[in-house]
Amino acid sequence: MQSPFRYILTALAALTLGSSCKKDLGNYDYKTVGMPVIDTSGIGNPYYIERYSNLQIDPAIRYDGGDTKALKYQWLLYPYVVGSVSTPIEVKTISTQKTLDIPVIEKVGEYRVEMIATDTTNQLKVNMVFTVVVSVGIEYGVLVLHSQADSADVDFITTANAVPVAGITPKWLKNIYSSSTGSRMSGTPRFIGQERRSNTIQNWLMIGSSEHIARMNGTDFSLIREDRSMFRRADAVMDPQTFMLMGSGYSALINNKKLHVYTTTYEVDALFSAPVPGDYELAPYLAYGTSSSFVAAVYDQKYGKFIRPASITGSMIDFQAPAAGTTPAFDLRNIGKDMLYMDRGFTSYTHAFFKDRTGSGHWLYIANFNTFTDDGRLAISAKDMSTLPEIASAKFFQSSELGYMDLYATDRTIYAYDYQGTNTASVAFNGFPAGETITCMKIYKPRPNFNLSAVDGTILYVGTWNGTQGKVYELSLNGISGAIGATPLNVFEGLGRITDISAKARGAGTY
Amino acid sequence: MKHIIIFALLGLLFTSCEKDISEYKNDPRVYFFERATDLTQSRITFRSFSFLLLPLEVTKDTFLIKVKIMGETAPYDRIVRGQRIDSGSTAKAGQHYEFIDGIIPADSITGYLPVVLYRTEDIKDSSVTLNLSIAETKDFKVGVTTDNFFTLSWSDNVVKPGNWDGFISLSAYFGTYSTVKWRFIISVTGVDNFPLQQSGRVPPKDGEYTFAAMNDIKAMVKDALATYNSTHDPDLTDEFGQLVTFP
Structure with a gap:
C-alpha cells in the first residue's frame, strides 16, 4: 500500500509549476511625471559673503506637470574640500524654507550650499548647488558688548562715519559672540577691547565678564582661547576687570584687583603670568598713554597712589618723589582719593578722574606717563572739578586726544569740560528720548588708527537703556570744543544693556 | 498499536539528546x-x-x-x-x-x-x-x-639638564646648578624638563618654554623657596653647603 503523502506532494509540485507559468496580464496606466526645476537664472554666481551677515538666495521654482505647493525644501551647507580628507565632512541643514535667509556663522573659507526640493507626493527630488565664499567681515567698525539677564553678547557695527575706507560698507552683525561660540558669555559683562599690533600677526579681541575672559580672532571672531587657558598659573583667580594693549606695547589685564602683563605677538605665548607682586588693590582702569619704561601706570585704590611694575618681571613700585626744587601739581605717591576713570587725553597725557574719599570734591589729575624717565616731574596738573554742573552725578568720563577737552556724563546729559581754559563745563548733548539712561560712553579711538586718522576722536558712541532695550547712538564730536551734533548720525536699537564699546581697527600690514 | 510504537520511538529520540553537563562550582x-x-x-x-x-x-x-x-x-x-x-x-x-x-x-x-x-x-x-x-x-x-x-x-634621582649651562640656558633663570636646587625646582613645578625657545624671532615650538614662561616659573620657585625657608630651619642648603638661591 502506497502512502497518501506521495500523491499530495505530487499535486503541490504541479500547482507550483503551473502558477509560475501564469502570464502577467496587469492593467497599467503610464503617464509622464513632471520634474521641478530650480531656476538659477541670475543667481548662480558664487556668493561672497562676510561672516555673520545674512546669506540670501531665492531661486524660482518651475514645476510643469506638478504642484509647487507639494514641494518641501532643504538647504544644506558643507565645506568645499579639494581631494580626500580623513575626517567626515560635516553637512548642516541650515533651512527648510524655499527662500534661504540665514546668518552665515562659518569660519572664513569656501563652502557649498545645496538646495534640495522634494515632491512630497512621489518623493521626487531635484537639487542645485551654490558656491559660497565666507570672507572677513569685521576689519573696521565698533564692537558693542551688551547683556540680557546676566549673560552677554557682542554686536559689530560699521558705519560710513567711523570707517571712511574704500570698499568697506556699513553693516550691523548681531550677537556674533553666541554665533561664534554657540552660547552667550555668562556673568556680568565688563569690557571688550582690541589687541592689534600693525605689521604683525597679533590681531585679537579680548572680552571679559565677571566669570569669563575670552580671546577672539580679530579676523573672523572665532574663539581662540578662554578662561584659565589665558593664564600660566592654574590657580589664577577668574575676576577680569579691564584689559588694554597699551601704548607701552604691553598687554595689561587687571584681574581681581591685580595687574597681569605680557608682551608678545605669538598667541601661544600671550598668556598672563602671575600677578605683579606687591601689596596693592588696583582701580579697574588703564590708560593707553604709557611708555614702555613704565609697562603700565595704574592706580592703587588701597593706598591711594599711582604705582607701576619695576619691569616686566619686577614687583610693583612707587613713582619717584617730586623732584627737588619743584612744586608739583600733585604727588603721584600720595593721591588719597577714589579713582572714577582713567583715559589718555590731549598730548598723550593720562587723565585720571577722582572723587574725594570724604566730602564731594571731584578732581582731574593729569600726568605724563608717556615719557621714558621717571624724574619726579610726571605730575602735570590738577583740576578741581567740584563746581562743575552735576559732577556729583557723573558716571562716565572720556578724554579727547584732539584738544583740551574732556567729557563727562550723568544718566542723561553729556557735558563738555574745558579743563585748560575756563575750568567750566557745558551741556554738549541731552537729546535722549524720555526714559533712556546712559550706560556707556566712548570716544571713537581706533588703535591702531591706520586708515582712520581722519575720524579718530571725532565720533562719540553712547549706549542707553530704557528698561527693555539698549540703543547705540553715534554722535558727531568736535574733539577740540566738545560740541556734539544735536542729531545723531545713526541710532542702533534692539540691543541688550550696553556695557562697553570699543573701536575695531584693521591696522597696517597683513595678518 | 502502530501509533504507540511511533510515539515511543519519538520519546526515545528526544531523550537521547540530553547532554550531561556538570554543575559550575565557583572558584574565585x-x-x-x-x-x-x-x-x-x-x-x-x-x-x-x-x-x-x-x-x-x-x-x-x-x-x-x-x-x-x-x-x-x-x-x-x-x-x-x-x-x-x-x-x-x-x-x-x-x-x-x-x-x-x-x-x-x-x-x-x-x-x-x-x-x-x-x-x-x-x-x-x-x-x-x-x-x-x-x-x-x-x-x-x-x-x-x-x-x-x-x-x-x-x-628619586635627578640628572642635571643638558641645557642648564650655555648661551640660552636654564642658568639664566635658576642660577648655579646643584642637585638640591634642581630637585626643589622639580618638586615645585612638577616639571623635570625645560626645553627653551631658542629665538624670540620665531614662534615657540610645541613644548618650548619662552622667556616669559621661564620668568613666571622663576617667580614661582622664588616664592616657593621663601615659603620653604620660612618654615624650615636651616634654610634650603645644597650638597655643597651653599644656601639655595635664585637670581
Whole structure:
C-alpha cells in the first residue's frame, strides 16, 4: 500500500509549476511625471559673503506637470574640500524654507550650499548647488558688548562715519559672540577691547565678564582661547576687570584687583603670568598713554597712589618723589582719593578722574606717563572739578586726544569740560528720548588708527537703556570744543544693556 | 498499536539528546590585568615610578596595579594582596615598600592591588626593583599563571639638564646648578624638563618654554623657596653647603 503523502506532494509540485507559468496580464496606466526645476537664472554666481551677515538666495521654482505647493525644501551647507580628507565632512541643514535667509556663522573659507526640493507626493527630488565664499567681515567698525539677564553678547557695527575706507560698507552683525561660540558669555559683562599690533600677526579681541575672559580672532571672531587657558598659573583667580594693549606695547589685564602683563605677538605665548607682586588693590582702569619704561601706570585704590611694575618681571613700585626744587601739581605717591576713570587725553597725557574719599570734591589729575624717565616731574596738573554742573552725578568720563577737552556724563546729559581754559563745563548733548539712561560712553579711538586718522576722536558712541532695550547712538564730536551734533548720525536699537564699546581697527600690514 | 510504537520511538529520540553537563562550582581567582591601549591590549608586566615630580614633603606613595578576577562576582568587597618574589628583587620590605590590602569592589570584576612605595634616601641616586605575584587571600586564589608576575621599579634621582649651562640656558633663570636646587625646582613645578625657545624671532615650538614662561616659573620657585625657608630651619642648603638661591 502506497502512502497518501506521495500523491499530495505530487499535486503541490504541479500547482507550483503551473502558477509560475501564469502570464502577467496587469492593467497599467503610464503617464509622464513632471520634474521641478530650480531656476538659477541670475543667481548662480558664487556668493561672497562676510561672516555673520545674512546669506540670501531665492531661486524660482518651475514645476510643469506638478504642484509647487507639494514641494518641501532643504538647504544644506558643507565645506568645499579639494581631494580626500580623513575626517567626515560635516553637512548642516541650515533651512527648510524655499527662500534661504540665514546668518552665515562659518569660519572664513569656501563652502557649498545645496538646495534640495522634494515632491512630497512621489518623493521626487531635484537639487542645485551654490558656491559660497565666507570672507572677513569685521576689519573696521565698533564692537558693542551688551547683556540680557546676566549673560552677554557682542554686536559689530560699521558705519560710513567711523570707517571712511574704500570698499568697506556699513553693516550691523548681531550677537556674533553666541554665533561664534554657540552660547552667550555668562556673568556680568565688563569690557571688550582690541589687541592689534600693525605689521604683525597679533590681531585679537579680548572680552571679559565677571566669570569669563575670552580671546577672539580679530579676523573672523572665532574663539581662540578662554578662561584659565589665558593664564600660566592654574590657580589664577577668574575676576577680569579691564584689559588694554597699551601704548607701552604691553598687554595689561587687571584681574581681581591685580595687574597681569605680557608682551608678545605669538598667541601661544600671550598668556598672563602671575600677578605683579606687591601689596596693592588696583582701580579697574588703564590708560593707553604709557611708555614702555613704565609697562603700565595704574592706580592703587588701597593706598591711594599711582604705582607701576619695576619691569616686566619686577614687583610693583612707587613713582619717584617730586623732584627737588619743584612744586608739583600733585604727588603721584600720595593721591588719597577714589579713582572714577582713567583715559589718555590731549598730548598723550593720562587723565585720571577722582572723587574725594570724604566730602564731594571731584578732581582731574593729569600726568605724563608717556615719557621714558621717571624724574619726579610726571605730575602735570590738577583740576578741581567740584563746581562743575552735576559732577556729583557723573558716571562716565572720556578724554579727547584732539584738544583740551574732556567729557563727562550723568544718566542723561553729556557735558563738555574745558579743563585748560575756563575750568567750566557745558551741556554738549541731552537729546535722549524720555526714559533712556546712559550706560556707556566712548570716544571713537581706533588703535591702531591706520586708515582712520581722519575720524579718530571725532565720533562719540553712547549706549542707553530704557528698561527693555539698549540703543547705540553715534554722535558727531568736535574733539577740540566738545560740541556734539544735536542729531545723531545713526541710532542702533534692539540691543541688550550696553556695557562697553570699543573701536575695531584693521591696522597696517597683513595678518 | 502502530501509533504507540511511533510515539515511543519519538520519546526515545528526544531523550537521547540530553547532554550531561556538570554543575559550575565557583572558584574565585585573581590575576594582574595591566594592559596597553593598543588594539590587542598587550600585556604589561613592568611599571616604573619616580618620586621626582612630587613635592619634597611627599615621603611615600601608593602604586596601584590593576587586577581582574576569574569566577563570579560577589555582592561584597573582596580582598586582594601581593607578595614579594625574592628572585630579582632589590627592594626591601618595610624599608622600600609595603603591601597593603586592595579591594575588588562588590559586583566588580576588576580592582587594584596596592603597593606602598617609600621615598628613601638611598633611592636619590639609584632605583630599587620589586618582583611580585598575587598572594592568596581568604577571597582569592592565584589566577592565570602567565599573569601572575609583575615588576615595579622606582627611584628619586635627578640628572642635571643638558641645557642648564650655555648661551640660552636654564642658568639664566635658576642660577648655579646643584642637585638640591634642581630637585626643589622639580618638586615645585612638577616639571623635570625645560626645553627653551631658542629665538624670540620665531614662534615657540610645541613644548618650548619662552622667556616669559621661564620668568613666571622663576617667580614661582622664588616664592616657593621663601615659603620653604620660612618654615624650615636651616634654610634650603645644597650638597655643597651653599644656601639655595635664585637670581
